[in-house]
Amino acid sequence: GAVVSQHPSWVICKSGTSVKIECRSLDFQATTMFWYRQFPKQSLMLMATSNEGSKATYEQGVEKDKFLINHASLTLSTLTVTSAHPEDSSFYICSARYQETQYFGPGTRLLVL
Amino acid sequence: GNSVTQMEGPVTLSEEAFLTINCTYTATGYPSLFWYVQYPGEGLQLLLKATKADDKGSNKGFEATYRKETTSFHLEKGSVQVSDSAVYFCVLSESHAGGTSYGKLTFGQGTILTVHP
Numbered sequence: 001g002a003v004v005s006q007h008p009s010w011v012i013c014k015s016g017t018s019v020k021i022e023c024r025s026l027d028f029q030a031t032t033m034f035w036y037r038q039f040p041k042q043s044l045m046l047m048a049t050s051n052e053g054s055k056a057t058y059e060q061g062v063e064k065d066k067f068l069i070n071h072a073s074l075t076l077s078t079l080t081v082t083s084a085h086p087e088d089s090s091f092y093i094c095s096a097r098y099q100e101t102q103y104f105g106p107g108t109r110l111l112v113l
Numbered sequence: 114g115n116s117v118t119q120m121e122g123p124v125t126l127s128e129e130a131f132l133t134i135n136c137t138y139t140a141t142g143y144p145s146l147f148w149y150v151q152y153p154g155e156g157l158q159l160l161l162k163a164t165k166a167d168d169k170g171s172n173k174g175f176e177a178t179y180r181k182e183t184t185s186f187h188l189e190k191g192s193v194q195v196s197d198s199a200v201y202f203c204v205l206s207e208s209h210a211g212g213t214s215y216g217k218l219t220f221g222q223g224t225i226l227t228v229h230p
Contacts, residue, residue, distance in 0.1 A: 006156070034218075043202065043220045044157075093156050095218075100145060100164065102206065102218060104157040 002098045003027055006105035013084055014113055021079045021108045023094030029074035030096035035067075038091040038107075050077040084112045115140045119203050119221035126193055126228050134188040134224045136177075136203035146170075146179050146186040147204040151223075157202065160188075193228045200225050 003026040013019050023033055031052045036044040048069050049057040056069035066088075068080040077096075081088050089112045095102040120135040138144065145164040149157040161170030166181035175190045186203060203221040 041225075043222050044218075046217065049217070095157075100206075101147070101159060101162060103159065104149070106156040107154075109154075 002101070002103045004094065004096050004103045004105040006092075006094055006108050008108060009106060010109040010111075012111045012113065015085050016083055019081045019084055019110060021081075021092055021094075021110075023077045023079070023096070023105050025075045025096045025098070025103075028096070028098045030077075030098065031074060032097055033071060033077040034095045034097075034102070035069060035077075035079050036093045036095070038093060044093060047079075052077075081110065084110070086112045088112050115142075115144065115205055115207065115219040117203050117205050117219050117221040119201075119224050121222075121224070123225035123227060126226070128195055128228055128230050129192045130228075132188070132190040132193045132197075132226070134201055134203075134226070136186045136188065136221055138184050138186065138203075138205050138219075140184075140205060140207070142207050144205045144207055146177070147206065147218075148175070148177055148186070148188050149202045149204055151200045151202065153199070160201070193226075195228045195230055198226055198228045 005024045007022045033050040035047045038044045047062045050069045050071040052071045058064045071077040091107050091109050093107045095104045116139045118137050147162045148160040150160045151157050161172040163170040163179035169178045177186050177188045200223045202223050205219040
């Protein structure tokens with residue numbers, strides 16, 4: 001139990017386009033999901049907290065208009081990177097909380113050309 | 114605020130060697146402590162956890178004990194395998210419901226472990 005999936009696992013896009021990443025809790029409901037960004041050989045950086053049915057809470061320094069988060073149901077949160085640029089290339093990971101433990105998705109590798 | 118400090122890596126060991134990765138923390142509330150493992154190109158997997166002082170988490174031969182007196186949660190394994198090569202993260206979660214940091218994780222910087230045959 002407590003499986004979190006992400007789709008797609010990797011994506012390559014042109015600069016200026018928007019990319020949507022999905023995070024799903026497969027066997028439990030999650031009122032709260034978290035989105036992280038990880039640079040090579042570094043730890044995870046929390047970007048935002050996604051709350052079902054309400055606005056996401058963004059960490060300081062994260063542009064909310066750049067990284068749109070929608071948590072439309074208890075099993076799905078989406079992160080849309082709008083007008084992506086090469087500096088947005090990174091590994092994006094989501095997590096969902098279940099019974100006092102956070103479970104992570106497998107990550108989405110984004111490459112913006 | 115909360116913080117987690119992990120032993121600097123990378124750590125390189127031979128197969129069957131003993132592993133210790135040190136982790137210490139500072140926290141204002143009543144944290145739960147976790148070790149997560151990240152294999153190359155993948156997300157994080159929960160390795161083990163402890164939710165209160167003196168709890169011992171264990172999984173796949175790995176162990177860690179929540180030591181409140183030394184604010185530590187060191188990861189140990191008696192005999193490592195090549196398949197244990199990965200990045201290990203010590204993580205703290207504020208577990209007190211109602212706190213401003215409830216649910217948020219504080220990560221250590223990660224320790225790269227490489228095990229050679």
